[in-house]
Structures are given as C-alpha cells and as structure tokens.
Amino acid sequence: MGKYNYSRKGLKGLTPFPFLGEVKTRVKAIQAAPDTIPQSVYNANILAKSLHPAVQHVKIAKVEDHGGAKSFTLVPDKARGTEKMAYFRASQYVSVSLNINGAPVNKPYTIRSNPKDALGSGDTSYTLTIKLTDPAYASAHILSTWKEGDQVDISGPLGDFYYQDLRDAKQVVAIAGGSGITPFYSMAAAIADGIEDFDLTILYGSRTAGGILLKDEIEAVAARSKGRVKVIHVLSHEEKEGFEHGFITAELIRKYAPQGDYSVFMCGPKAMYTFEEGEMKKLGLPKRRYRMEMSGDYLGAAQNADFPGSKKGKEYRLTVDIRGEKQTIPCKAEESLLWAMEQAGIKAPSHCRSGECGWCHSRLVSGDVYIPEDADGRRMADKKFGWIHPCCSFPLSDIELAIYPTE
Numbered sequence: 428m429g430k431y432n433y434s435r436k437g438l439k440g441l442t443p444f445p446f447l448g449e450v451k452t453r454v455k456a457i458q459a460a461p462d463t464i465p466q467s468v469y470n471a472n473i474l475a476k477s478l479h480p481a482v483q484h485v486k487i488a489k490v491e492d493h494g495g496a497k498s499f500t501l502v503p504d505k506a507r508g509t510e511k512m513a514y515f516r517a518s519q520y521v522s523v524s525l526n527i528n529g530a531p532v533n534k535p536y537t538i539r540s541n542p543k544d545a546l547g548s549g550d551t552s553y554t555l556t557i558k559l560t561d562p563a564y565a566s567a568h569i570l571s572t573w574k575e576g577d578q579v580d581i582s583g584p585l586g587d588f589y590y591q592d593l594r595d596a597k598q599v600v601a602i603a604g605g606s607g608i609t610p611f612y613s614m615a616a617a618i619a620d621g622i623e624d625f626d627l628t629i630l631y632g633s634r635t636a637g638g639i640l641l642k643d644e645i646e647a648v649a650a651r652s653k654g655r656v657k658v659i660h661v662l663s664h665e666e667k668e669g670f671e672h673g674f675i676t677a678e679l680i681r682k683y684a685p686q687g688d689y690s691v692f693m694c695g696p697k698a699m700y701t702f703e704e705g706e707m708k709k710l711g712l713p714k715r716r717y718r719m720e721m722s723g724d725y726l727g728a729a730q731n732a733d734f735p736g737s738k739k740g741k742e743y744r745l746t747v748d749i750r751g752e753k754q755t756i757p758c759k760a761e762e763s764l765l766w767a768m769e770q771a772g773i774k775a776p777s778h779c780r781s782g783e784c785g786w787c788h789s790r791l792v793s794g795d796v797y798i799p800e801d802a803d804g805r806r807m808a809d810k811k812f813g814w815i816h817p818c819c820s821f822p823l824s825d826i827e828l829a830i831y832p833t834e
C-alpha cells in the first residue's frame with residue numbers, strides 16, 4: 428500500500444484523457460442553458476408558507492343560525508389561489524378582512540372547529556361561530572350580510588391561547604362566558620380525536636338554559652371524549668335543576684376542579700376577567716397557572732382608574748404618515764388610534780386588536796397617548812424608540828403617527 432491507504436490496482440490503465448471531453452460537454456451545456464438565475468425554494472419555506480399564509484381566500488360553504496349567533500363554514504376558494512386551509516392549533520383565531528360602510532376593518536374570530544377539519548390535502552374547512560356583541564359593530568355586519576357562496580379573505584391562524592404542555596398543567600379548567608365557548612369547543616374536539624392530550628373541565632356560564640350557545644354540540648363532543656372533557660353549565664339569570672346557578676366563583680371552581688395541579692383558561696367578556704382575577708387569588712393560583720384569551724377590541728379604556736380624567740370627551744387631530752403621504756383626521760380620547768384610522772377609511776394593519784400580536788406596530792412621531800397597562804404588549808425597544816400599537820393607544824393630544832401597511 429505504501430503511502431496510499433487504498434489499493435491502486437483498480438486504477439491501473441486510467442489516464443486523464445477521457446475526462447478532457449467532459450470539459451467541452453460542460454461548456455456546451457452552460458451555453459445552451461437559459462440566461463436566467465436558477466430559482467430554488469427550500470422545503471422549510473414551503474412548509475412555513477402553508478402554515479402561516481399572509482392571506483387565505485375562502486368561500487362561505489354553509490351558514491347555521493343559532494338565534495343571536497351564526498356558524499359559518501369556510502372552505503378554500505381555489506379559483507382565487509387558496510388550495511387548502513392552513514392547519515391550526517385548537518383555540519387559535521383568524522383575522523377577518525371586512526369593509527363596513529367604507530371602513531376597512533380586520534376583526535379576530537376564534538376558529539371554532541376541530542383542527543382535524545383542516546388536516547390533509549382533501550376537503551378542508553374552518554368554522555367560525557359569531558355572536559351579536561354589545562356594542563354591535565363587526566358582528567352585526569357579519570350576521571346581517573354574510574351568506575352562502577360569499578367570498579371572504581382571512582389571515583393565517585394566529586394567537587397562542589392554545590394548550591402548551593411545557594407551560595400548562597395536564598388538567599385544565601376552562602371558564603367560558605357566552606361565545607367564549609368557541610376556543611374550548613375546538614380544544615374539546617381535539618381531545619376527543621386524540622390530537623390534544625390533556626383533560627378539560629369546562630365551566631360554561633350563560634344567562635339562561637335556553638340561551639346556551641352550542642349546547643348540544645359541546646355535550647356531544649364531551650360524550651365521545653371517554654371522560655376527558657366535562658361540561659358544567661352555570662346560569663346567571665335562572666335557577667334550574669341540573670344546572671349550577673350564579674357566577675363562576677372560586678368555590679364553584681374548587682367543587683369541579685380536578686385533584687392536584689391544574690391550569691385555568693378563560694374566554695369571555697372583560698368584566699368576567701376582572702371578576703375571575705379576584706377568584707384566582709382566592710384559589711391561591713400563581714399567575715403562570717391562569718390565562719385569558721385577549722383578542723378583540725380593548726373596550727372601556729376611559730373607565731380605567733389611571734386614564735387621565737381631564738382628557739375625557741376631548742377630540743384631537745391625528746396625522747397619519749404612510750410612506751411620506753400624510754393625512755389628518757379627527758380622533759377622540761376614548762377611541763383607539765386604530766379605530767380613528769379605520770373610520771376615516773385608512774387601511775391600517777391589525778389582527779388581534781388587543782395589543783398582543785404586534786401587527787399594527789407603528790411609530791409615534793409626536794404627541795401623547797394613553798396605553799392601558801393590561802394591553803401593553805410592546806417590547807422594551809419599542810418603548811425606548813417610540814413605537815406603539817395603535818389598536819390599544821388612545822390620544823391625549825394631537826398626534827403624528829407613521830404606519831406601515833403591507834398588501
């Protein structure tokens with residue numbers, strides 16, 4: 428073998444001459460190739476795009492009326508380029524693009540359906556269950572105008588109100604108020620189908636037994652969950668056998684909570700969260716053990732104790748700068764900068780509308796704003812360099828704001 432660590436016997440008789448022809452062949456192939464830069468897309472990018480599409484073009488395939496609420500089944504609009512619905516985690520939401528009397532608005536709605544319905548390459552769908560809210564605005568528009576066959580644009584799945592086994596206990600108590608049942612329906616269906624692996628006890632608050640949204644549907648899912656999902660109905664305005672009565676108090680939670688460690692997830696109106704925060708303290712639950720679904724408009728900022736009283740009822744001028752093009756519009760102290768822009772017909776970016784997602788991230792060029800502490804999702808660098816979330820910023824003076832819409 429000498430200095431080589433392989434046998435040279437097989438190479439005997441080989442000369443470089445046959446390879447010289449290869450150079451000519453290669454040059455010929457290069458000259459015949461098209462004069463463009465080759466494109467390549469990484470599989471990771473293809474996967475990321477399918478999981479997080481910027482927009483999903485959908486059609487309304489079915490409308491179901493629940494009385495005061497409707498369920499809309501959305502399917503991909505292949506004619507407009509959406510082949511399948513993006514997969515989602517149970518309890519995520521999409522933001523729906525609307526045009527309400529000339530105001531371009533994005534509103535978040537929970538995907539109520541089973542994540543299984545968006546799996547695979549065959550027929551895929553989402554279901555949104557939307558209830559008439561008080562005050563009514565986008566929900567009233569949707570409930571009165573959406574019909575089968577309509578085309579709608581929605582975002583990819585968003586939000587992190589889903590179960591995360593590294594963060595959450597294996598047993599979850601859900602507190603739902605009214606249409607706040609929607610994320611828990613999705614979780615329950617995912618548990619029943621083995622997509623999610625945790626136990627769920629749902630304390631579901633409604634005013635009366637007759638007004639329980641999705642009652643039959645949620646009970647049917649619980650029945651096929653092999654005991655992993657339990658539903659307890661709590662009526663605030665009616666006493667009836669077989670139902671709990673009153674509010675969802677610490678005492679009631681204790682009565683139905685599983686033994687040992689558990690997390691509490693809540694979805695409902697802001698007043699419910701304020702009440703339940705007190706109940707969590709009574710239960711002695713650490714902050715990491717309870718979470719609230721926050722997507723949706725921040726209402727009642729001017730009623731917060733730290734909102735400057737002298738500014739109530741004031742109207743200011745908001746100058747909006749979109750890549751050098753400026754427009755000045757009115758804005759009221761009680762209304763968010765995002766709301767003021769939408770009402771003026773400005774297509775400002777937004778998704779969650781609650782200060783969490785950062786999609787509306789804009790630069791405060793001048794002026795003062797009130798930002799509620801419980802909706803201040805900015806990073807330290809944002810605060811230092813004057814970036815705000817207009818969805819949760821309320822004017823306290825004339826404002827100049829630079830926004831960065833993307834198509």
Ligand code: FES
Pocket residue numbers: 776777778779780781782783784785786787788804816817818819
């Ligand atoms: S829209 Fe999500 S932070 Fe403003």
